[in-house]
Amino acid sequence: MLDAPSSEFPNTSSICVGSNATRVAKSRSTNTEMSEVRPFITSDVPVVAEMFQRILRKTSQSATSSLEIYLRELFLEAPDAQHDITSLIHQRDDGSVSGFVGVVPLALEFEGRPLRGALCGTMMVDGHKEDPFAGARLLRAFLAGPQDISLTETANDVSTAMWRKMNAAVLPDYSLEWIRVIRPAGFMVELAAADVSAARVFSPLARPIDAFIRRRPIDGEPHWSHFTSAPKGKLVDTDVDEDELLDLIPKLAAHYPMRPAWRRETLARIIVHARRKANYGPGVRRVVRTGTGHPVGLYIYYGDRGRIGRAFQVMALPGQEGAVIDNMIAHAASNGLVALRGRTQPALLNAMLGRRFAFVHASSSIVHARDPALIQPFLDGRAFFNGFAGESWCRLMGDAFD
Amino acid sequence: MTDPSTAEIRTFIVDNFLFGDENHPLTDDTSLIENDLIDSTGILELVAFLEQRFAIAVNDSDIVPANLDSIARISSFVGGRLGQSNSAAN
Known part of the structure; x- marks a missing residue:
């Protein structure tokens, strides 16, 4: 749970x-x-x-x-x-x-x-x-x-x-929390540590168990601990700086009929706010490109080695969601995260099916408008909402103010 | 004789906040808040009911215990608003 x-x-x-x-x-x-x-x-x-x-x-x-x-x-x-x-x-x-x-x-x-x-x-x-x-x-x-x-x-x-x-x-499609387990034993330790932090003394025991689980041959059925590696030679996954994000985000949101109309300075400010979430761990910002350098998506997550990471934003061109998700999970695994969690967007849900994601409702995304026609694109999943187009970029969520 | 609006308000409160339990001790002066009969969601529900049923406008400054904390207060508030509407119409 x-x-x-x-x-x-x-x-x-x-x-x-x-x-x-x-x-x-x-x-x-x-x-x-x-x-x-x-x-x-x-x-x-x-x-x-x-x-x-x-x-x-x-x-x-x-x-x-x-x-x-x-x-x-x-x-x-x-x-x-x-x-x-x-x-x-x-x-x-x-x-x-x-x-x-x-x-x-x-x-x-x-x-x-x-x-x-x-x-x-x-x-x-x-x-x-x-x-x-x-x-x-x-x-x-x-x-x-x-x-x-x-x-x-x-x-x-x-x-x-x-x-x-x-x-x-x-x-509903914007209100679910997804979670992808990467190291089951380590994940169980982290779940226990959420209530009793002393449970982390068992982390060293979890590592060899997870290593054993991951070495088991796949018998045709995907397991929680397995993931599809990023396709070698087809997509390239690299760090992205804030200037590049400023160009990429509007391009990757452009296919949504309902979307933010950020001014450049507004989006730049949001990106800076999202830079730091001390309570979640260090941030990772990556762009996924084709072999010729054409960007097909990006992902941003925060997380410490051995902990459950938090994905803040996943964006992809239509049809490329699965590839971007695979790259993100592969990167989180190489970073030593035991699991990754984030907020759903309708465009990602299809791609998450079959990739061993679990979903739970934690809090709700809600829209209100006097004109019902303005609510419909949100109900149809044709709105870019959550993440940069929401509240979670602000430091009140996940950052420390010491 | 009970004012028609008072009866309707009582029915609304019994149906929506008391799950239709007519046996609950609810006088016209029972405080809805002190008796835990209404919360923030209930207040929004009550205001929507008053606006729709009696065709009155409830302003932000009207949403206070003096107007909405008991059946008597709600009825008095509605009566006042309806009286204002009638005066304006005449």
Whole structure:
């Protein structure tokens, strides 16, 4: 059984009960009648940073200045910030902040038509159970914004139920977590270590077991520990730098009728944000090319030797998904990862079948639009969503702020 | 005699938040929050019901316990909104 991501990194669209719940309950009758939802401003940063630590990271450690700086940069100082699509605060009538929803604008285009999109994440409410009005108001206020399409990538069960009540569409094909086991014994040790880190003392024992398993002849049926090696001589798999990524990503997303319409500086900023995810391990960014140098796909993952790696983005030209996935798994195996996990995209699902991938639902990708025609491409799998076109590029997911 | 809107609101709450259990002790003044009868999702469901059934607009600032924490408060809020609509029409 796989852990939901929330056990290892904040499910940033969760609504959770914070430590101020009791205080909220006692003051609810007098403290919420004149409460308001308003735009997030600079002076809110320290209290939102503390809420993030307490509610989403579930730690009693105070927020660091680097976290505050990042929240300001992400939600207030983005170069493509828009005055009418902003992050929101729920404020009690005594002036205290009890809720926050982080909003990032995302320019989109659908069959050439420009659209305004907004990504909603980092949704948190202090004392959610005792003051259920705060979460409801924050979500309503966000969805009532001027954007054509509202999106979230990390909704937990509570948030998902709320989005559903607002007539949003949950996207099953974008909401699954895939996992590909590479070294079964090492993988079992890592699963145990997720609950009890001392379980890693068994890692040295797992290695010879995995080596033995991998030496067994394949009897016609693929095993969990086997994978298709990258086809030699046909595709070349090399590191890619950020400048090249900046050119490649729009090209590899171009065949999706619904896709981001990134400005070059916006995408450059996103790539820089995705550079570091200290909690996941070092990053690997590779482009897959034909023998003549023509790029057919790319993959980005993070992971330490002996651990479960996290794929952040897999992109491929139509028909090349399987080859890109094979290259990625082969690279992760050569890097000593025991397994690789990531978020599904409909374009990858077909290629994953028959390659011994397992799937589990962890959090939901959801879309809301007043015009149903704008939801359809997401339901049909014709939208490029998740990864660079989602929330998971930001450092709030997977990075440390020490 | 019970206001028709109060009866409809009660029915909605019993059907949606009490799984149709008519025996649950629910007075017009029972706090929906303090008795754990409603959560954030329920509030969104309730607001959608009020907007659709009574054709009223519920603003963000209306979504507070003073308006929505009991059957009596909801009924009073709806009555006020309907009264405003009628006044505007006249």
